[in-house]
Amino acid sequence: MTTFFAYRYDLVQNISSWMQGNFSLVIKGRYELLYLSIPLVIIAFLYANKFTVAGMGEDFSANLGLNYNQVVNIGITIVALLSSLVVITVGRIPFLGLIIPNIVTIYQGDYLKKNILTTALLGAAFLLACDILGRLIIFPYEIPIGLMVGVIGSVIFLYLLMRRNAS
Structure with missing residues (x-):
């Protein structure tokens, strides 16, 4: 059914971006x-x-x-x-909601109201850094943000797990 609507309204590329986060489709009107x-x-x-x-x-x-x-x-x-x-x-942007809140909680504790702004700002900075890196690695082409966040986020997640097990 999704594929039918995608072909009908010329949105096949949008469906592929839902499967893997991509900022290239975020334009006026979207x-x-x-x-x-x-x-x-x-x-x-x-x-x-x-x-x-x-x-x-x-x-x-x-x-x-x-x-x-x-x-x-x-x-x-x-x-x-x-x-x-x-x-x-x-x-879909993998690992973002997993690693950023955990990093903030490690340094600021588990008080949600105090951590909301820090989590949002750190998440935005992390996304911006991944987006810039994804645009520069194979310039003039672009690596989708979902792939960049997935790779970098998995490395950070593994580091957090190893750090936790070491202590």
């Missing part, structure tokens, strides 16, 4: 959907303290008077919507 993520990020920031408490477990949350199921459902909804908006616009 990125405006990301504006829908702004209210979702604000809601996530407002609920950050509740997400931190919910992360400590259902019993602990209930003892503090938090409706655990409601907070978890709100969190899952926000993450699903934000992820789908990014995948539709840019494509």
Whole structure:
């Protein structure tokens, strides 16, 4: 069904970019959907303290008077919507949501509200560095951002695992 719509509306290249993140298709008329993520990020920031408490477990949350199921459902909804908006616009970017939050947590602790801005800025800087590197390696061609982040992210992830096992 997806292939049918892709051929019908001349979007076959977009489907391939969903499978592997690629910034080359992010042009005027294709990125405006990301504006829908702004209210979702604000809601996530407002609920950050509740997400931190919910992360400590259902019993602990209930003892503090938090409706655990409601907070978890709100969190899952926000993450699903934000992820789908990014995948539709840019494509799948592996390891980004795994390594960047873990690096920030290693250095700043597990306090979500304090880490949101740092995680966003470090994630953006990491993506920018990978994009620039992907454009320079085989200039004038471009290596897709999903491939660059996947390779560099896997190396960083393995380093984090080895570092954890060594200590």
